[in-house]
Amino acid sequence: MHDFMLHRPTRLLFGEGQIARIAEEIPEYARLMITYGGGSIKQNGVLEQVYRALDGRFHVEFGGIEPNPSYQTLCRAIDLAREEGVDFILAVGGGSVIDGTKFIAGALRYDGDPWDIVAKRQRLVFDAVPFGCVLTLPATGSEFNEGAVISRPETGDKLDFHSPNVIPRFSVLDPTTTYSLPPRQIANGVVDTFVHTTEQYLTYPVDAKLQDRFAEGLLLTLIEDGPRALEEPENYSVRANIMWAATMALSGYIGSGVPHDWASHMIGHELTALHGIDHAQSLAVVLPSLLRLTREAKRAKLLQYAERVWNLREGSEEQRIDAAIEATRGFFERMGMPTRLSGHGLDGSGIPTIVDKLVEHGMVALGEHRDITPDISRQILENAI
Amino acid sequence: MHDFMLHRPTRLLFGEGQIARIAEEIPEYARLMITYGGGSIKQNGVLEQVYRALDGRFHVEFGGIEPNPSYQTLCRAIDLAREEGVDFILAVGGGSVIDGTKFIAGALRYDGDPWDIVAKRQRLVFDAVPFGCVLTLPATGSEFNEGAVISRPETGDKLDFHSPNVIPRFSVLDPTTTYSLPPRQIANGVVDTFVHTTEQYLTYPVDAKLQDRFAEGLLLTLIEDGPRALEEPENYSVRANIMWAATMALSGYIGSGVPHDWASHMIGHELTALHGIDHAQSLAVVLPSLLRLTREAKRAKLLQYAERVWNLREGSEEQRIDAAIEATRGFFERMGMPTRLSGHGLDGSGIPTIVDKLVEHGMVALGEHRDITPDISRQILENAI
Structure with a gap:
């Protein structure tokens, strides 16, 4: 066996109805941003459960993070988060939304050009805005690790980055949120x-x-x-x-x-x-x-x-x-x-x-x-x- | 599958020679107490490796934590830690030393009679002094969980307690520390x-x-x-x-x-x-x-x-x-x-x-x-x- 260091500090909440517990996991007076993808969480009731759990707390929303999350989209999220003084993020979706959120979280605390984070192939993310996840598509494992993959379609780039600072604080895994997924997903x-x-x-x-x-x-x-x-x-x-x-x-x-x-x-x-x-x-x-x-x-x-x-x-x-x-x-x-x-x-x-x-x-x-x-x-x- | 919450924030350092890394894991100006058992770590060189890693930093020692760690012994450790203003503990040993250290860590931040922690069968440990482990006897898993078992031989009691606050900050797992263990262990x-x-x-x-x-x-x-x-x-x-x-x-x-x-x-x-x-x-x-x-x-x-x-x-x-x-x-x-x-x-x-x-x-x-x-x-x- 090779030597290793393993650190997985994410709190995992597994089971039906666990979304109700996110309010305990997010600081009460956080300036929260909710990130999501194409809007399926509006149809299947997941976003509704998130709202109910947050019970009127402050939040802004950023939807439209696509599969293979694109740099351009994420830059818009970073701008919004800066404007709103966001200090906690809740990613609601699958690996693309969570990976995109990791990039947003790291970029918000990074001084240079955000593209460096992936392009320079170095560990540049020394700090990040804290975030949690509500997973709706089991696949990438991003909800419990320190990696993310970001794309830049105009240049044909798809690159990963890793940092212990982008491990989620918590992840909710409710298997019923996957019932409405299309078979392909x-x-x-x-x-x-x-x-x-x-x-x-x-x-x-x-x-x-x-x-x-x-x-x-x-x-x-x-x-x-x-x-x-x-x-x-x-x-x-x-x-x-x-x-x-x-x-x-x-x-x-x-x-x-x-x-x-x-x-x-x-x-x-x-x-x-x-x-x-x-x-x-x-x-x-x-x-x-x-x-x-x-x-x-x-x-x-x-x-x-x-x-x-x-x-x-x-x-x-x-x-x-x-x-x-x-x-x-x-x-x-x-x-x-x-x-x-x-x-x-x-x-x-x-x-x-x-x-x-x-x-x-x-x-x-x-x-x-x-x-x-x-x-x-x-x-x-x-x-x- | 039943619902669950799982949170294991311990940093695991696995492999030969990993004891050398403990200095990075312990705050530099900590008032450190090193806890151990019968002294085998003095013979097999493990304590020597710990000293070398700590490189002259402040510490007090408490040895003699026995298998099935006894309340009486642990109370002496609590007294010593209080006198010395200990704010970080390093447990060097097997499950008994680690379990004992969990009790010490919890009792140092508990106002009532320490025996309540196990005897009352309630989760009374809301806070604890932080601690790490150097594991030398693979058995109990205490180096990566929130439980401990404490004994009181004079009354024939052997009771467990659990608290998320007594999960180790880090645990070093170096398989070579087990080479000198007797076959029975x-x-x-x-x-x-x-x-x-x-x-x-x-x-x-x-x-x-x-x-x-x-x-x-x-x-x-x-x-x-x-x-x-x-x-x-x-x-x-x-x-x-x-x-x-x-x-x-x-x-x-x-x-x-x-x-x-x-x-x-x-x-x-x-x-x-x-x-x-x-x-x-x-x-x-x-x-x-x-x-x-x-x-x-x-x-x-x-x-x-x-x-x-x-x-x-x-x-x-x-x-x-x-x-x-x-x-x-x-x-x-x-x-x-x-x-x-x-x-x-x-x-x-x-x-x-x-x-x-x-x-x-x-x-x-x-x-x-x-x-x-x-x-x-x-x-x-x-x-x-």
Whole structure:
């Protein structure tokens, strides 16, 4: 096991009706800003529950944070927050709203050009406005970690930043807020959570037995309850398991003390930036192809994955690895997710541009061994056509 | 899954040499008290590492906190801390030192009789002196939770208290600090961790898939690496897995959202209080007998445990449950732990006293169904002779 430091001070409030408790979590005289996305929280009653909990307290609102939150939109939120003297933020939404809120919170206490926070690839956020979350879309784990991903569509950039100062003070996880999500968003959340887990698990063994077993527990839970989340949208238990899995997958509890990959994410981010396909859809395309190309480096963990997650115990090592990769592909497809570029109507002509963007963003040595060069990224994408 | 609130703000520093980082975690001008136990940290170099990290900073020391930390000893520590104006504590040791330190920290900010904190069975600790830990004995999980158990040998009391204000600020987990532990203490730690897990797992199903898988991951890790921890005392990986398992088992991450039992602990505490056998030894005696007597109420989870932890898939339900309970007993015995009172030279003549003490302490409706009456506790103990 590698050394690690783990600190997750977020207060997690899990269960139906927990939104009612946010008033205890937000300072009474805060100058509060509520951030949200496209307005679905107005239709499904979540914003109504937030208002009821706040019971007339001061707040301003900033809606319209889009999927893959854009720098331009967030700058408008920063301006509004400055004008209103905002000193606490409540993010109500999924990973994009929470990631955007992390950027707003950090930028409000950062003196330079806010774009530096992501562009300079350094840890520049030494302070941030405190914020809490009401999660409505289980997927990114942003509600319980220190990372965020910000996009700038006009330049085709999609970049992450990390800071211990943007860990939420609290996060409300009420599985019933996910009942009204469209199937595509549930599928995205399940696949995103699955790939978050494999990025921290399908690398090479370091005898971190508990992290491995926890990762396998996450994957098995998603395989069992992911399809049921599509079939039975109001099954509380199923939605609760999916929501808790999404939070735990990127919480640090499976990722501490082990090597990380993240190549699928880095390549996938460029796919999303160029072609606009959903984040999880990009992962479902990249991961199976990546696993095939990196099978030697990942051999021991792929065999463990085959046995413990897919119960594949027969046949040669090659056969078990092939079967595990195909089972992964089959799971994504069962979640309604194409696993090839052609499934998204793409013919691969964008691949050179994607590879150029990887190089531009410094993503020239990806994966747990830092050996996924731009040329290998290109092969991964070509094999995924 | 049941509703829950989970908050674990402790900074965890895991790995060899992490003691060197405590100076960053303790305020520079703190009036620091270092608490420890019988002095083994002087022999194994841990206290030396602490001194080196503190580099001449002010501190007072309080040693001699015994296993099952006694009220009388802790009162002396409270007096010393008051005299010295202590405002930060560093606990260096195992669960007893940390539990004792939690009591000291809470009592220093409590106006009434300190014994109230445990005796009144209420949450009286609204404030506490901040403290951190250097863990040297993986077992109780106290380094990452809000509970503590305090004893008063002269009255035969052993009682717990809980408060969010006694969660450590930080905990250093360096597996090499455990190399010099006697085998009995390693065995105690592994068995204690195992039973912490079963107390939160072997109850009844609430479809909390992830908590179940995480609990099973803990049990499998202990079964694989527990005996190796005895055989290969300086195997870093093995000690790291055991240490991390102990911390995670009582961290709230497997226990949130699920029913809890804790009857083995409550009965075991009385066994320890009366006969002085080690805490984990008391659990190894009580648990197998308790599982036999509560098999109907625990049937579904016992079958799941048989299959997923012990790979028992053949035979009738009764046979699989019997085999799982015997496998549990076999594991404890492989750890060098008697699983009957007779193994500790006890003939059962103390059982009426133990049952009286349970009644005196209000432990009259134990277990996840609150149906373990004093009479059933008596049967559990009688069947364990």
